[in-house]
Amino acid sequence: MDIAAAGDALAREAARFAALGWMRGTSGNLSVVVDIDPLRIAVTASGKDKGELTATDAVIVDATGRGVAPGGPKPSAEAVFHARIIELTGARAVVHVHHLGAVIAADRFPAGVRIEGLEMLKGIGRGAEDDVVTIPVIPNSQDMHELGDRLAKSYEAATPAVLIARHGLYVWGADLRQARHHTEIVAWVLDYVVQSGGTP
Amino acid sequence: MDIAAAGDALAREAARFAALGWMRGTSGNLSVVVDIDPLRIAVTASGKDKGELTATDAVIVDATGRGVAPGGPKPSAEAVFHARIIELTGARAVVHVHHLGAVIAADRFPAGVRIEGLEMLKGIGRGAEDDVVTIPVIPNSQDMHELGDRLAKSYEAATPAVLIARHGLYVWGADLRQARHHTEIVAWVLDYVVQSGGTP
Amino acid sequence: MDIAAAGDALAREAARFAALGWMRGTSGNLSVVVDIDPLRIAVTASGKDKGELTATDAVIVDATGRGVAPGGPKPSAEAVFHARIIELTGARAVVHVHHLGAVIAADRFPAGVRIEGLEMLKGIGRGAEDDVVTIPVIPNSQDMHELGDRLAKSYEAATPAVLIARHGLYVWGADLRQARHHTEIVAWVLDYVVQSGGTP
Amino acid sequence: MDIAAAGDALAREAARFAALGWMRGTSGNLSVVVDIDPLRIAVTASGKDKGELTATDAVIVDATGRGVAPGGPKPSAEAVFHARIIELTGARAVVHVHHLGAVIAADRFPAGVRIEGLEMLKGIGRGAEDDVVTIPVIPNSQDMHELGDRLAKSYEAATPAVLIARHGLYVWGADLRQARHHTEIVAWVLDYVVQSGGTP
Numbered sequence: 130m131d132i133a134a135a136g137d138a139l140a141r142e143a144a145r146f147a148a149l150g151w152m153r154g155t156s157g158n159l160s161v162v163v164d165i166d167p168l169r170i171a172v173t174a175s176g177k178d179k180g181e182l183t184a185t186d187a188v189i190v191d192a193t194g195r196g197v198a199p200g201g202p203k204p205s206a207e208a209v210f211h212a213r214i215i216e217l218t219g220a221r222a223v224v225h226v227h228h229l230g231a232v233i234a235a236d237r238f239p240a241g242v243r244i245e246g247l248e249m250l251k252g253i254g255r256g257a258e259d260d261v262v263t264i265p266v267i268p269n270s271q272d273m274h275e276l277g278d279r280l281a282k283s284y285e286a287a288t289p290a291v292l293i294a295r296h297g298l299y300v301w302g303a304d305l306r307q308a309r310h311h312t313e314i315v316a317w318v319l320d321y322v323v324q325s326g327g328t329p
Numbered sequence: 330m331d332i333a334a335a336g337d338a339l340a341r342e343a344a345r346f347a348a349l350g351w352m353r354g355t356s357g358n359l360s361v362v363v364d365i366d367p368l369r370i371a372v373t374a375s376g377k378d379k380g381e382l383t384a385t386d387a388v389i390v391d392a393t394g395r396g397v398a399p400g401g402p403k404p405s406a407e408a409v410f411h412a413r414i415i416e417l418t419g420a421r422a423v424v425h426v427h428h429l430g431a432v433i434a435a436d437r438f439p440a441g442v443r444i445e446g447l448e449m450l451k452g453i454g455r456g457a458e459d460d461v462v463t464i465p466v467i468p469n470s471q472d473m474h475e476l477g478d479r480l481a482k483s484y485e486a487a488t489p490a491v492l493i494a495r496h497g498l499y500v501w502g503a504d505l506r507q508a509r510h511h512t513e514i515v516a517w518v519l520d521y522v523v524q525s526g527g528t529p
Numbered sequence: 530m531d532i533a534a535a536g537d538a539l540a541r542e543a544a545r546f547a548a549l550g551w552m553r554g555t556s557g558n559l560s561v562v563v564d565i566d567p568l569r570i571a572v573t574a575s576g577k578d579k580g581e582l583t584a585t586d587a588v589i590v591d592a593t594g595r596g597v598a599p600g601g602p603k604p605s606a607e608a609v610f611h612a613r614i615i616e617l618t619g620a621r622a623v624v625h626v627h628h629l630g631a632v633i634a635a636d637r638f639p640a641g642v643r644i645e646g647l648e649m650l651k652g653i654g655r656g657a658e659d660d661v662v663t664i665p666v667i668p669n670s671q672d673m674h675e676l677g678d679r680l681a682k683s684y685e686a687a688t689p690a691v692l693i694a695r696h697g698l699y700v701w702g703a704d705l706r707q708a709r710h711h712t713e714i715v716a717w718v719l720d721y722v723v724q725s726g727g728t729p
Numbered sequence: 730m731d732i733a734a735a736g737d738a739l740a741r742e743a744a745r746f747a748a749l750g751w752m753r754g755t756s757g758n759l760s761v762v763v764d765i766d767p768l769r770i771a772v773t774a775s776g777k778d779k780g781e782l783t784a785t786d787a788v789i790v791d792a793t794g795r796g797v798a799p800g801g802p803k804p805s806a807e808a809v810f811h812a813r814i815i816e817l818t819g820a821r822a823v824v825h826v827h828h829l830g831a832v833i834a835a836d837r838f839p840a841g842v843r844i845e846g847l848e849m850l851k852g853i854g855r856g857a858e859d860d861v862v863t864i865p866v867i868p869n870s871q872d873m874h875e876l877g878d879r880l881a882k883s884y885e886a887a888t889p890a891v892l893i894a895r896h897g898l899y900v901w902g903a904d905l906r907q908a909r910h911h912t913e914i915v916a917w918v919l920d921y922v923v924q925s926g927g928t929p
Binding site for chain 1: 846847848849852857858906909910911913914916917920921924925
Binding site: 257320 | 353378433469
């Protein structure tokens with residue numbers, strides 16, 4: 130994928146999530162892998178309205194999340210965490226949104242949101258029966274390396290999502306569209322858990 | 330109705346339901362009868378974003394829900410259940426959505442959602458007074474024949490809807506527009522039941 | 530206002546309310562006075578999707594709510610109640626929506642929703658201080674004359690709204706735009722009452 | 730910024746907030762500084778649908794909130810309070826919306842909404858850790874000078890928002906886009922506080 134196409138795709142996806150109310154203010158960020166060797170990731174630029182991005186509002190970072198074009202727009206600090214997710218999981222696209230239900234679910238279930246026997250789980254590649262899914266919850270940190278280490282310890286390879294307490298939701302997939310679908314599914318499941326009012 | 334017209338109509342309806350948040354990820358599916366003898370049903374293709382379907386994203390299945398054009402796009406596994414609803418009820422269109430209120434209502438009222446004395450019930454052809462409506466709830470299954478047998482035992486001819494526990498909502502009608510209207514009505518009634526907080 | 534202009538205005542307003550989720554299925558109806566002497570009222574035709582009305586989907590009724598053009602589209606049964614509101618209150622436009630918060634508020638406060646000391650009340654011409662507003666609640670009926678008599682007994686001249694229990698909300702104004710604004714204000718106030726969780 | 734550009738910018742921002750349901754009826758108003766010396770502020774005209782403003786629906790007021798063009802459209806009474814916020818805080822743009830969660834939060838926390846340790850607070854320039862934010866709550870008044878005095882006593886320079894009990898939310902920023910982002914962040918935080926169900 131070339132950089133302009135990646136920027137355009139990120140802008141379109143961001144506008145979708147902004148319209149859902151999951152990227153209020155300038156919150157959240159998205160990324161997509163544009164090259165494998167060496168690894169190059171396009172990440173949305175920080176500080177912009179996610180409903181108004183254009184194809185040029187993406188920054189290219191390397192496998193450590195650092196910008197590779199000095200003098201270009203500043204990558205989000207969270208680019209480091211995006212890169213870590215990609216390294217750990219093999220994902221090609223990552224979505225980070227400040228979904229309200231995700232933050233409330235993380236408050237209620239600080240040891241992880243455990244859920245089983247729900248058809249919707251098939252949408253993230255899991256089973257609707259006899260398959261216990263735990264969406265991990267990790268404490269928030271301003272240190273992206275610390276956050277990455279917490280993820281490394283707690284993530285399940287089969288579950289493409291992690292909740293950061295008092296912060297939001299990260300979800301990933303094999304491409305931007307799959308990451309979008311996984312995000313929508315996980316958000317639905319978390320809303321269900323919260324609105325059902327009990328333990329999941 | 331010819332196949333291209335059916336595919337186009339299904340895509341338009343799916344985009345409406347996706348915009349309402351009732352077809353998150355690639356969840357849910359819609360169908361419409363295109364021929365009676367022999368029975369041919371157009372069903373939305375599985376695995377696609379329901380907000381982005383086009384006229385060619387429909388699959389034709391027979392009265393058992395099996396695809397009639399080998400090598401074409403794969404019908405949703407749930408096509409078997411759509412076909413069964415059409416056989417049992419005489420409906421010409423079926424809507425299946427993962428409506429959050431439906432799943433929560435099924436959790437609370439596993440023996441069926443019983444409701445009476447509500448003007449909105451006229452929207453599914455029932456009375457606003459002295460007419461007790463029960464929207465049946467059946468346990469989920471990955472076996473569409475088992476699911477169909479459960480529906481056969483519990484559905485009311487006068488109630489064009491069934492809840493599948495931990496899964497979602499099926500609604501039907503004499504054509505796609507009526508199925509849409511029935512779906513909107515049933516979703517409103519279930520939200521009312523859930524948000525009222527008591528027994529319906 | 531000529532009839533075509535009235536039909537067009539009703540269609541545009543209906544599409545707004547449908548998009549808000551307040552006219553699910555084919556529920557709800559709108560009316561606007563097109564002539565005073567003799568009184569002629571344009572009312573939305575029944576049985577149509579309120580998001581898809583066109584300028585020709587309006588029916589002209591007289592002061593009793595009966596259609597004046599035999600053979601034309603059927604007026605909603607509720608046209609009789611619209612005409613009664615216009616007669617009683619001098620309104621020139623009436624909005625009827627199945628707003629979920631309205632039905633829940635009517636359940637909780639069957640003797641009327643009493644509210645005081647809320648800035649939003651200025652939006653229906655009342656005071657934000659020292660002005661007790663009661664939005665009346667009347668029992669539902671399928672007899673529009675009975676419903677009209679109930680309204681006649683309970684409505685307050687200064688409050689352009691009535692709740693029909695287990696049914697929905699009627700709101701009126703000096704023209705369609707004011708009726709829209711009154712509807713939005715009353716819906717907000719009722720949502721506030723319901724979500725605040727206590728007595729208003 | 731010239732007056733026509735200001736009117737256009739205000740109309741666009743108002744349409745965004747109206748679409749979010751935060752400016753129901755004709756409620757709420759926005760302002761932006763167009764000149765510093767002497768101070769001139771463009772404020773949305775009162776009594777208009779905030780989803781339908783045009784570039785000419787703005788009124789220019791001075792540092793006291795009084796219209797400077799006698800005979801032009803009437804400024805909102807609340808223009809006086811907008812001017813006071815600008816004077817006190819140095820803001821260049823002010824947003825006033827009737828956000829439901831804000832009014833409910835003000836009811837629950839009349840001494841101010843205190844919140845700490847939430848990533849979203851970075852969106853209003855505060856810290857996600859070890860930084861206690863209090864969004865002040867002041868009683869409502871119809872006297873804009875009284876309301877301004879209450880704000881002067883309770884506002885925190887580092888917190889660009891105030892809740893008016895039983896009324897709504899004022900938020901400000903260095904320009905209209907920042908005021909929009911601050912508003913979206915504060916609204917999210919208040920929804921979180923309300924939906925979490927406990928003390929923040």
